[in-house]
Amino acid sequence: MQNERQPCVYILASGRYGTLYIGVTSNLIRRIWQHRSDVLPGFTSRYDVHRLVHFEMFGEMIPAITREKQLKRWHRQWKINLINAENPEWRDLAVALGFSPLASGKTRDGP
Known part of the structure; x- marks a missing residue:
């Protein structure tokens, strides 16, 4: 995926069946980097919600x-x-977009 602006809805999870976060962005690559780097304080950094598990692109x-x-x-x-x-x-799914796999401390599996 190129680093271009394209509207996208995405779902992040803390792990399998874990805490979910739904967001929208015009630049998925940049937004995933922001979440994974915890550069913006908020829900995803507080609850370690960094795993991209679903996204939908729009025109x-x-x-x-x-x-x-x-x-x-x-x-x-x-x-x-x-x-x-x-x-x-x-x-x-972020790994297929060029991101490194998350460190074991950044994933939480549920039941």
Whole structure:
């Protein structure tokens, strides 16, 4: 994936079935780097939510924001089902985008 601006909705997890975070960005690579580096204080740095487990690319920002709001309203199980449908092992998809695997301290597996 190139370092270009493209609207994207993404889901981060602290580990398999762990804490989830849903966000929207115009630059997924930069945003993942920000989350992983904990350069911005907030939810993901506080709860070690750094594993990219799902993302959806869009042509324009308005539909991406609409999708983010929709996903944030979903029940937790629906979000888990969405992740399991395309990423049943909850692999860190950021590795395929050029990021190094997370250190063992940055992943938490659930049940």
